[in-house]
Amino acid sequence: MVIKVFLASSSGSTAIKKKQQDVVGFLEALKVDYTQLDIACNEENRMWMRQNVPVEKKPANGIPLPPQIFNEESYCGDYETFFDAKEDNMVYDFLRLPPPPGSKQAREEEGEGQEEEAE
Template structure:
C-alpha cells in the first residue's frame, strides 16, 4: 500500500505550504511511508490528481488544490479530512493502515472492542 501526497513545490500560497508541511511532517514523524507527487514540477502529476479527485470533493470553482492524499490510486481526502482524522486519533484508519501498538489510535480501538 502506497500513500501518495500530491503537493505543489512552488506554491505562492502560505496556507497551502503550511498544510503540505503539516501532512508530510506527520507522516515522517510517525514513520509512515509515502510518495510525494509534485504537481508544480510535473504536468502528469497535476493532470492525474485533478482527474482523480471525486466530483463531490472538488471546489465549486477552480481546480482541486494540494495537498491531496491517495492510497494506491484511491482518493482519501484533502487537508481538512486529514486534519479531522488527526484530531480524532484516526489517521491510520483514514490512511487505510493498521495503527501501531501503543498508539493513541490503537488504544482507542482496543477500548471500543472491549
C-alpha cells in the same frame, strides 16, 4: 501500500505551503511510508490528481488544490479532512492503514473490541 501526497513545490500561496508542511511533517513523525508527488513540475501528476479526486470533493471551480492525499489509487482526502482526522486521533483510518501496535488508535480499537465482547 504507499501513501501519495500531491504537493506543489512552487506554490505562491503561504497557506498551501504550510498545509503541505503540516501533512508531510505529521506523516514523518508517525513514520508512515509516503511519496511526495509534485504537481507544479509534473503535468502527469497534476492530471492524475485532478482526475482522481472524487467529484463531490472538488471545490466549486473544479480544481482541487494541494495537498491531496491518496492511499495508492484510493482517495483519502484533502488538508481539511486530514486535519479533522488528526484532531480526532483517526489518522490511520483516514489513511486506510492499520494502526501500529501500541498506538493510541490501536488501543482505542482494542478497547472497543473488548467492550463488544463483554456485551
